Amino acid sequence: MSTLRYIKAFISDRQVASITPTSPFGLRKLLRLLDLTQRVDIVEFGPATGVITRKLLGAMTADSRLIVFETNPDFVEELRRIEDPRLAVHNLPAQAMRGVLEERGITSIDTVVSGIPFSFLKPHERSSLLRDCRDLLRPGGKFIAYQVYGHLKKPLASAFNNVRIHVELLNLPPLVITESVREAEPEPA
Numbered sequence: 001m002s003t004l005r006y007i008k009a010f011i012s013d014r015q016v017a018s019i020t021p022t023s024p025f026g027l028r029k030l031l032r033l034l035d036l037t038q039r040v041d042i043v044e045f046g047p048a049t050g051v052i053t054r055k056l057l058g059a060m061t062a063d064s065r066l067i068v069f070e071t072n073p074d075f076v077e078e079l080r081r082i083e084d085p086r087l088a089v090h091n092l093p094a095q096a097m098r099g100v101l102e103e104r105g106i107t108s109i110d111t112v113v114s115g116i117p118f119s120f121l122k123p124h125e126r127s128s129l130l131r132d133c134r135d136l137l138r139p140g141g142k143f144i145a146y147q148v149y150g151h152l153k154k155p156l157a158s159a160f161n162n163v164r165i166h167v168e169l170l171n172l173p174p175l176v177i178t179e180s181v182r183e184a185e186p187e188p189a
């Protein structure tokens with residue numbers, strides 16, 4: 001999809017929240033946070049034209065799975081052109097993740113990669129979605145979000161104990177990537 005079509009989507013749908021896809025520098029920094037050498041189940045929120053989706057598919061093992069949630073129908077049409085049996089594209093909001101995973105018989109996941117504008121969600125929706133992510137992640141699993149950090153700082157801190165921040169300046173606008181790790185539950189005494 002051309003940048004022009006991306007801009008058109010941005011103009012007609014405020015949920016798109018960005019006029020350009022993530023830059024190659026942003027992609028590299030984000031992918032470095034993931035270990036894709038083993039079989040993994042990944043969920044992606046807001047893939048848009050699929051720049052991250054394609055990179056993930058390129059690096060994932062043959063038995064890994066990638067389940068994506070995208071609300072914009074034009075982007076969904078584009079994503080459905082990717083022919084890969086490991087990819088499932090849902091034209092549903094990220095908030096539908098728990099139900100969709102249940103239907104697919106998936107009880108836990110390794111990673112969530114999120115590009116959705118969390119600032120557009122109501123505070124209770126934001127907290128509830130982050131709690132769902134934390135609860136579904138396996139111990140050691142990661143919730144990775146790239147966006148303006150300010151909106152996520154408080155809700156992330158209430159869902160995860162271990163949050164690290166990375167910045168990529170070679171992106172329009174500069175990309176803030178949060179890496180939140182689901183820690184293992186302490187052993188009962």
Ligand SMILES: C[S@@+](CC[C@H](N)C(=O)[O-])C[C@H]1O[C@@H](n2cnc3c(N)ncnc32)[C@H](O)[C@@H]1O
Nearest residue numbers: 015016018021022046047048071072093094115
């Ligand atoms: C900033 S763009 C994502 C950028 C893209 N992943 C990239 O790397 O270039 C945000 C995307 O999230 C989608 N979106 C917004 N709210 C959403 C939600 N609640 N659930 C799923 N997708 C959503 C928008 O349609 C848009 O495609």
